[in-house]
Amino acid sequence: MNRNRNQSDRIVITGIGAISALGRDTGALWQRLMESADGITPFDRYPEKFPTDIAAQVPDSSLDDLPRRSSRRLSRSDRLAIVAAIEAVEMAGGAEALPLEGLVVCSGTSTGGLAEGEEYYLERRSGRPVAVSGVLQQPTSGPSDAVASWFGAGGGVFSNATACASAAAAIGVAADLIETGLANAAIAGGTDALCRLTYSGFNVLQAVDPRPCRPFDAERAGITLGEGAGFLVLERESDVIARGGRILAVLSGWGASCDAHHPTAPAEDGRGAEAAMRLALGEADLSADDIDYVNAHGTGTPLNDSAESLAIGRVTGGRPPVSSSKSFFGHTLGASGGIEAVVSVLAILNAAAPPTLRLSTVLDEGEGIDFVPGRSRQMPIDVVISNSFGFGGSNVSLVLERYEERSA
Amino acid sequence: MTQEIWITGAGGVLPGAIGREQISARLFEGSSMASPIERFDATRWRAHTAAVIRDFKAREFVPVAKLRRMNELSKMAVAATRMALDDRGWEPGHWPRTETGVALGTMFGPVRTSVEYMDAYLQHGPALAPPQLFAESVANAPGSHIAIEYGFEGFNLTCTQREISFTTALLQATLQLRRGAVRRAIVCGVDEMNEIVFEVLARAGSLAHDDGDGEAMRPFDRRANGFVVGEGALSLLVESEPGPAPLARVAGVGIARDSSATVHDWGTGSGSVARACRRALETAGVAVGDVSAVYASANGRPKVDQLEARAITELFDVAPPVVAPKAVFGEYAGASAVPLAAAALSIASQRLMPSAGFEVPCSDLSFEPVTEARDVDLRHVLVITTSAGGGVVAVVLSRP
Numbered sequence: 168m169n170r171n172r173n174q175s176d177r178i179v180i181t182g183i184g185a186i187s188a189l190g191r192d193t194g195a196l197w198q199r200l201m202e203s204a205d206g207i208t209p210f211d212r213y214p215e216k217f218p219t220d221i222a223a224q225v226p227d228s229s230l231d232d233l234p235r236r237s238s239r240r241l242s243r244s245d246r247l248a249i250v251a252a253i254e255a256v257e258m259a260g261g262a263e264a265l266p267l268e269g270l271v272v273c274s275g276t277s278t279g280g281l282a283e284g285e286e287y288y289l290e291r292r293s294g295r296p297v298a299v300s301g302v303l304q305q306p307t308s309g310p311s312d313a314v315a316s317w318f319g320a321g322g323g324v325f326s327n328a329t330a331c332a333s334a335a336a337a338i339g340v341a342a343d344l345i346e347t348g349l350a351n352a353a354i355a356g357g358t359d360a361l362c363r364l365t366y367s368g369f370n371v372l373q374a375v376d377p378r379p380c381r382p383f384d385a386e387r388a389g390i391t392l393g394e395g396a397g398f399l400v401l402e403r404e405s406d407v408i409a410r411g412g413r414i415l416a417v418l419s420g421w422g423a424s425c426d427a428h429h430p431t432a433p434a435e436d437g438r439g440a441e442a443a444m445r446l447a448l449g450e451a452d453l454s455a456d457d458i459d460y461v462n463a464h465g466t467g468t469p470l471n472d473s474a475e476s477l478a479i480g481r482v483t484g485g486r487p488p489v490s491s492s493k494s495f496f497g498h499t500l501g502a503s504g505g506i507e508a509v510v511s512v513l514a515i516l517n518a519a520a521p522p523t524l525r526l527s528t529v530l531d532e533g534e535g536i537d538f539v540p541g542r543s544r545q546m547p548i549d550v551v552i553s554n555s556f557g558f559g560g561s562n563v564s565l566v567l568e569r570y571e572e573r574s575a
Numbered sequence: 576m577t578q579e580i581w582i583t584g585a586g587g588v589l590p591g592a593i594g595r596e597q598i599s600a601r602l603f604e605g606s607s608m609a610s611p612i613e614r615f616d617a618t619r620w621r622a623h624t625a626a627v628i629r630d631f632k633a634r635e636f637v638p639v640a641k642l643r644r645m646n647e648l649s650k651m652a653v654a655a656t657r658m659a660l661d662d663r664g665w666e667p668g669h670w671p672r673t674e675t676g677v678a679l680g681t682m683f684g685p686v687r688t689s690v691e692y693m694d695a696y697l698q699h700g701p702a703l704a705p706p707q708l709f710a711e712s713v714a715n716a717p718g719s720h721i722a723i724e725y726g727f728e729g730f731n732l733t734c735t736q737r738e739i740s741f742t743t744a745l746l747q748a749t750l751q752l753r754r755g756a757v758r759r760a761i762v763c764g765v766d767e768m769n770e771i772v773f774e775v776l777a778r779a780g781s782l783a784h785d786d787g788d789g790e791a792m793r794p795f796d797r798r799a800n801g802f803v804v805g806e807g808a809l810s811l812l813v814e815s816e817p818g819p820a821p822l823a824r825v826a827g828v829g830i831a832r833d834s835s836a837t838v839h840d841w842g843t844g845s846g847s848v849a850r851a852c853r854r855a856l857e858t859a860g861v862a863v864g865d866v867s868a869v870y871a872s873a874n875g876r877p878k879v880d881q882l883e884a885r886a887i888t889e890l891f892d893v894a895p896p897v898v899a900p901k902a903v904f905g906e907y908a909g910a911s912a913v914p915l916a917a918a919a920l921s922i923a924s925q926r927l928m929p930s931a932g933f934e935v936p937c938s939d940l941s942f943e944p945v946t947e948a949r950d951v952d953l954r955h956v957l958v959i960t961t962s963a964g965g966g967v968v969a970v971v972l973s974r975p
Contacts, residue, residue, distance in 0.1 A: 218702045241838065268850075271830065277713060279735075281689070288693055288771070299778040300839075306682060307714060307735040312838045312964035321847060323830035324966040325743055328684065328714035328735040336732050343750040349830055349854070364692060367701035368709030423756070425731035427672065427722040430644060431710045439728065442673060446756060558710070559719025561731045 184254030223393030223497030242280030269351030275333025330557030335504025356398030356505030380467030393497020397505030422446025426560025465491020586658020676729030764910030805905020827859025836965025
């Protein structure tokens with residue numbers, strides 16, 4: 168199959184933005200990653216008692232500076248998305264630098280306004296009067312609509328809700344829309360806020376580690392839930408050069424696959440993860456030898472980390488350094504692919520691979536893989552592959568590259 | 576779009592219609608499947624009707640042992656997909672597993688499952704809610720079940736863009752086909768009518784109600800005052816090869832957003848709708864004057880229908896026949912897949928459908944929607960889909 172991306176006019180990244188438990192911008196995110204300082208704290212948002220009691224939460228104060236008038240009806244996921252998108256757009260030169268009529272917003276989320284939907288339902292169930300405006304944002308299109316409305320984007324809106332692969336898929340689709348000429352630029356990424364249903368749900372699945380998560384460790388026991396948002400601004404290389412903009416990196420390929428195996432568990436052999444990585448590399452016209460760093464999905468669950476390790480081992484031979492950023496800011500579900508794409512760009516720009524925290528004994532399936540435990544590693548990074556895998560065995564991999572001007 | 580993409584199979588579970596033949600028959604009849612709501616008490620609202628599924632037996636399509644792991648959305652989606660595959664003549668193992676992808680569209684997703692989970696959460700506590708319900712509370716669960724049931728290991732992605740969820744899923748599938756990532760894909764739209772969804776829409780003033788002319792969904796009609804909620808699943812098989820009997824060819828797609836739209840509502844500018852349509856025609860290589868018919872998104876909300884009517888007026892010096900088919904199965908049936916599927920079925924039979932619910936044109940309508948089925952030469956059909964939040968996807972379907 169011919170899946171090589173059009174290399175004559177590359178899809179480039181001109182802005183990045185992220186909000187997470189590590190802070191409300193990419194500066195704070197990178198600083199904490201380099202300091203090996205996670206953002207996991209006691210989870211006290213709800214009065215109920217859950218089987219576990221930690222999470223990687225964004226402080227409410229991080230969202231306070233959005234104008235109340237324009238954000239008061241938005242869900243927490245929407246507001247997280249807007250904060251991250253504002254940073255990304257400002258880095259790209261501001262909304263005035265972007266082609267608003269051809270600007271598409273592609274956002275991934277797994278919960279959207281579910282936290283607000285829960286409040287509506289609890290109030291309704293108790294018999295107390297409750298305004299319907301609080302739940303109109305529940306559809307998972309809310310974040311795309313909110314970001315598009317914030318910037319006045321006229322190119323289209325596209326929401327993806329493919330569980331934990333949502334944001335990565337949204338980024339890939341955005342690149343395709345630009346490449347096919349259906350859009351001229353995109354704000355693409357993902358967002359998710361913590362809510363009762365997901366906090367309880369992963370606990371009843373026994374997928375949450377009561378201690379901070381330990382991706383790829385032999386003693387790993389599950390995820391730590393988190394929240395946040397991560398967005399990129401994508402444009403055509405020629406358009407950015409024409410407007411004199413700054414290019415941060417290249418999105419050179421993406422691949423999507425499905426395990427077709429189980430509603431929540433990955434295929435144990437990692438075949439779907441492997442397929443997504445190979446598709447992404449094929450589209451980027453790169454080989455495994457070109458990969459300098461793997462930003463893994465690395466959730467900390469026994470099944471994901473073993474399957475992903477097998478896949479990474481088969482695709483790369485174990486040579487490139489591998490780490491999981493979720494050990495810092497938790498599993499942000501539908502947002503994870505967006506925040507981790509931002510981390511991947513920062514790794515390229517700063518020539519450093521962030522580490523995996525609390526990784527002391529590598530899992531058996533990861534034998535031979537060069538994991539980065541504890542402390543970041545300074546190294547030149549030209550090519551990163553970023554993995555995002557979701558419920559239902561939906562897998563998405565992104566390939567990001569250092570930008571180098573071509574000689575005429 | 577440089578690569579040709581074909582719609583090669585159709586199936587669905589819709590109100591009063593199971594499978595392609597019944598869906599087609601209902602659409603050509605042009606009668607609404609709406610009826611008084613019995614599923615819950617709707618007497619406290621001004622709206623009292625919905626188009627719901629009553630005669631669907633999932634076990635006729637899915638092994639009983641597997642049904643226990645599926646919510647209603649997943650059951651309908653898997654069954655609709657089976658019918659679309661059967662329509663194409665598919666057999667298990669027929670195609671390599673990695674060559675088929677799944678693009679799912681849903682507006683509301685598993686709202687009812689989430690409510691059931693929260694009920695259990697409140698009753699038993701956060702530690703004792705049923706894990707099975709949580710697994711089905713993610714929007715992409717139906718797409719995952721489709722892949723598991725039929726062994727499709729290509730991409731599996733779920734789109735949730737309000738009333739354009741189905742057409743954004745179709746767009747996603749065409750992008751993957753175009754890039755050669757897969758050779759075929761199931762595009763499935765699914766939604767269900769439940770008490771919470773109905774309540775929110777009723778309170779927001781979106782639903783049709785009786786103002787003296789009866790409660791009905793009346794697109795482009797002077798008496799229109801809202802839409803009727805529908806439900807169900809509709810699946811299309813799209814391929815990079817035409818197969819033995821394609822329904823239609825996906826010739827072009829255009830997207831836009833009305834930047835005057837608020838997060839909750841449609842905007843006021845018809846320009847974005849016209850822009851998406853022009854882009855779809857351009858990518859299809861079809862001149863405006865060569866459009867044989869328009870299949871519209873109109874759903875009986877006056878503001879929404881007027882916006883679309885203005886766009887059609889802007890586009891055409893003389894509008895081709897315009898069909899508004901949503902009222903047969905209600906809004907959200909198949910995640911609002913009906914205009915697109917109806918257009919494909921019309922092309923396949925070279926016959927226009929009536930605009931269900933339309934009788935009296937609204938005051939500034941510059942065209943007369945089709946009111947009776949009739950045979951015509953359908954070469955290129957422009958399908959318009961619009962959503963709250965300002966999203967627009969226009970698709971050009973052409974005769975194979």
